[in-house]
Amino acid sequence: MSLTKTGDHRATRLGGLPVGDVLLSAVAAVSWAFIAMAGVAALGLHLLGADTAGSLGPMTAAVVALAVGGRVTPSGDVSAFGLEGAQADTAIDIAPLGVALVGALLLSWFFLRSLRSAGVEVAPRELLVRAGAVVVLFVGMLGGLAWAGHDLITIDGSKLGLSDIPGAGGLPGDLGDKLPGGIGGLLPDRLGDLVDAKAAVGFTVRTGATLLGGAAFVTGVLVIALLASRRSPLPRALSVVHRVVRPAASALVTVLLVTVVAGLAAAVYAMIGDDHPRRIAGAALLGAPNGTWLGVPIGLFVPWDGKATGELAKLLPDPLDDLLVSSDQPVTMGRLAELDNRVWLLAIAMAVMMLLAGVLAAVRSPVPEGAGALRFAGRCALRLGVVTALALPLLVWLTDVSAGASLSVLGFDAFGAGIDLHGHLGMALLLGAAWGAGTGALGALLAHGTGAAGGRASPLATSVVEAGDGPTGPYRPSSPYRPSNADTNPYLRPYEAPPRGEPDGVNGAPTVIGPVRPDPPRPRGGWPEPPPPPPAPGPTQDRPRRPGEDGR
Secondary structure, eight states: OOSSOSTTTTTTEETTEEHHHHHHHHHHHHHHHHHHHHHHHHHHHHHHTGGGTSOHHHHHHHHHHHHTTOEEEEEEEOGGGTOOGGGSOEEEEOOOHHHHHHHHHHHHHHHHHHHGGGOSBOOHHHHHHHHHHHHHHHHHHHHHHHHHOEEEEEEEGGGTTGGGSOOSSSSGGGGGGTSGGGOTTOSOSOGGGGTTOEEEEEEEEEHHHHHHHHHHHHHHHHHHHHHHOSSSOBOGGGTHHHHHTHHHHHHHHHHHHHHHHHHHHHHHHHHTTOSOHHHHHHHHHHHHHHHHHHHHHHHTTOOEEEEEEGGGGGGSOTTHHHHHHHOOSOBOHHHHHHHOGGGHHHHHHHHHHHHHHHHHHHHTSOOOTTOOHHHHHHHHHHHHHHHHHHHHHHHHHHTOEEEEEOOOOTTSOOTTEEEEEEEOHHHHHHHHHHHHHHHHHHHHHHHHHTTOTTTTOOHHHHTOOOTTSSOOSSOOOOOOSSOOOTTTOGGGSOOOOOOTTSOOOSSSOTTOOSOOOOOOOOOTTOOOOOOOOOOOOOTTTSSOOOTTTTOO
16 A cells, blocks of 8 residues: 555656655654554563663663664763772673564564555565665664663662562562563572662663664564565565565564564463562563573574673573583583473474474465475475574574673672673574474475465465476466367367458357457537337227228
8 A cells, every 4th residue: 555645646756766655654664663662661661660760761762772783881970889990890782672573573564565565576676765765764763762862870779669678589479480581580688788879870872883783673674574574575586585485484483473472471471470460571571582582592402602600690590590600511401401301391392383384384385286295395394494594593693691790789799790691603503404404394294295285375476486387477277177179169270261252250260250340430420319219009000990991
């Protein structure tokens, strides 16, 4: 649906491009994405109680900047904590993926919807202009957030209500075990030491790094949206993407979104009967994808390297915190299972998730004519293997955790405390290819055996057929029931000229007796009025006349 009026369509074109439609669609996509991200960030911070220590507006701007790849650095006076200069150093590199996911979904939806006005195919120049407009507006609005993301937070322990919280280790009611990603346990045992503490701590959004990160974020979102959307037009040169890439990419994106929904459902279940449901809800809004997408590569046996020291080790869930504190060896499923056998349930869930992706990819892939089950399974395995090999390292990179602190705040010494958790990108690529190929082949065999293969293929994918598989074009004629016969089909008979002096025919069909002649030209004054109909016969006209009735 075009966003410009029909009467203004020609006036707003420049070089063959609908300028008005491009600008309005870009403004709608960017504005709605930022509105949603700001709303989720503000609501999450409010539920966590962060607005009691500082202004909610600047904190929301800083969280949105972090979500889209920005950087936030601390500043201000922290001498009240007993530290000065280089000792007062804090660095956190954890993106709130819950905020980023909401913005990415809305940005993709509006951008893809604007492309549908182009029809079956979109010109390459129009696609670049539309995407470029979204990127420019997104980076420009992000610059405004970077300017607004500065604040000075005054921490007053007497107003935080910490004296009412029992400092028996961690959050009350075992809240730390229920929060997604194990973000509970951040508070130490001696909470009462903070009651009389006061300090002014600020934060600043780094504009240059934030703009570069935002440009990379919006570009990546648009590329993934074009690869995963099965009904959006593409340039003619990229028509092969409809059949080769989009079924597998859309299937993998679908199952990853399902894992996020499962994480939110787990958070809702944890809220039931808990003493602090607002904190669980706020943590789930901001970081549910962080926890669920961290479990995907771990469940697929991707090894991680990590180290946790000091009190910040309580950020990690059990048994990951015990493993990182006690050893420097890589984190694997086998070593986690030695501490808790229930970890194997994560591996089973991830295997089922990948099998579901294989079945979805087979159902959404067109089946070429004459292709058997093994040939179809091989194609699905190759395509899903390539897509998963690229997606799994991306998940590992997004869920990296790097946090360090050297603040003597909350009554304990945290010098040298920190968390570093990084996955092996090379192993993620290899394991992603193996998992994608295996589950893609198995899912294709299951779909082919049940007759569901190709049942949900998009029209854009079915209209593109490989060479040798059949005719190309938007329509594929069905196979005839029997071969054509000229004796029974008069339209297949060759044309024969009639004898001299006879009217010429159109073709050899006996139902057409002659050429189609145009109507005679209409007179200048119009056709004359037709004569009136004759009068109806009277009573005397209904019977024969008698002698003498005619006056003779």
